[in-house]
Amino acid sequence: MTNKISSSNPNSAKNEYPPTIHFDILTLFPEMFAGVFDATIIGRARQAGQVEIVLRNIRDYAPGKHRVTDDTPYGGGGGMIMKPEPIFNAVEAILGITVPDEGYRPLLEQGYPPIILLTPQGRLLKQAVARELAAYTRLILICGRYEGVDERVREHLVTHEISIGDYVLSGGEIAAMVVVDVLTRLIPGVLGDAEATTKDSHSAGLLEHPHYTRPAEYRNYSVPDILVSGHHAKVREWQRRQSLARTLARRPDLLPSAELSETDRKYLTSLGYEAATE
Numbered sequence: 001m002t003n004k005i006s007s008s009n010p011n012s013a014k015n016e017y018p019p020t021i022h023f024d025i026l027t028l029f030p031e032m033f034a035g036v037f038d039a040t041i042i043g044r045a046r047q048a049g050q051v052e053i054v055l056r057n058i059r060d061y062a063p064g065k066h067r068v069t070d071d072t073p074y075g076g077g078g079g080m081i082m083k084p085e086p087i088f089n090a091v092e093a094i095l096g097i098t099v100p101d102e103g104y105r106p107l108l109e110q111g112y113p114p115i116i117l118l119t120p121q122g123r124l125l126k127q128a129v130a131r132e133l134a135a136y137t138r139l140i141l142i143c144g145r146y147e148g149v150d151e152r153v154r155e156h157l158v159t160h161e162i163s164i165g166d167y168v169l170s171g172g173e174i175a176a177m178v179v180v181d182v183l184t185r186l187i188p189g190v191l192g193d194a195e196a197t198t199k200d201s202h203s204a205g206l207l208e209h210p211h212y213t214r215p216a217e218y219r220n221y222s223v224p225d226i227l228v229s230g231h232h233a234k235v236r237e238w239q240r241r242q243s244l245a246r247t248l249a250r251r252p253d254l255l256p257s258a259e260l261s262e263t264d265r266k267y268l269t270s271l272g273y274e275a276a277t278e
């Protein structure tokens with residue numbers, strides 16, 4: 001078992017991500033992760049040692065013969081709540097520490113890894129949040145199930161709460177897969193050059209332009225002439241304009257924080273966009 005303690009550089013400059021990230025994923029359903037973590041980019045990154053993923057079954061850390069991980073809520077109400085002991089035990093065993101009475105948070109400041117709870121109540125996962133998290137070399141992810149997790153886990157153990165969107169999943173597992181995928185793509189060298197270019201347009205804060213491939217004519221549907229013209233500068237201009245128009249039509253909320261040139265602004269204005277003035 002790896003027991004790396006130093007985990008951080010949360011303030012590392014943009015694009016200076018560590019060469020590897022180690023994820024410990026605490027879950028009651030480790031079998032859910034096969035497939036997603038074995039195929040394509042994540043699978044390749046694991047093979048190359050750029051990402052390490054250790055699945056930890058929370059049940060293995062539950063005390064007692066029956067290894068109970070959940071119980072009914074105080075105050076009544078439906079559903080089951082995940083008990084605190086197995087989750088605290090798991091973190092302590094993984095890191096070889098005892099969580100102090102004042103809680104885990106001070107340990108984060110000493111370089112211990114962030115402990116992330118996946119929950120619909122968390123901070124929304126956006127590319128900028130992913131960039132912050134990808135500055136750590138080790139992360140512990142806790143997948144909640146049932147009606148929730150005992151509040152003492154959130155209060156005294158968890159350092160970050162992340163939501164992948166405003167909807168309720170059956171548990172944190174799928175959200176944890178999303179976090180691992182998004183962060184893995186940020187590790188230097190995980191994406192080939194061609195893929196990395198695509199990623200760049202996202203990090204510029206705009207939606208991507210449309211893509212086409214052969215054949216140029218399909219069922220009377222044709223590829224835009226400009227793309228088959230071979231005129232590279234014109235193609236780039238077309239792609240940029242498509243990206244801007246699409247972002248304006250579908251996600252105008254992204255425009256105020258996008259990186260825009262004067263030419264971009266003029267084009268957006270011609271489409272009716274009025275940038276907020278300070």
Ligand code: ADE
Pocket residue numbers: 118119120144162163164165166167168169170171172175
């Ligand atoms: N668990 C349940 N729903 C979730 C969501 N939207 N994001 C993260 N974890 C969750």
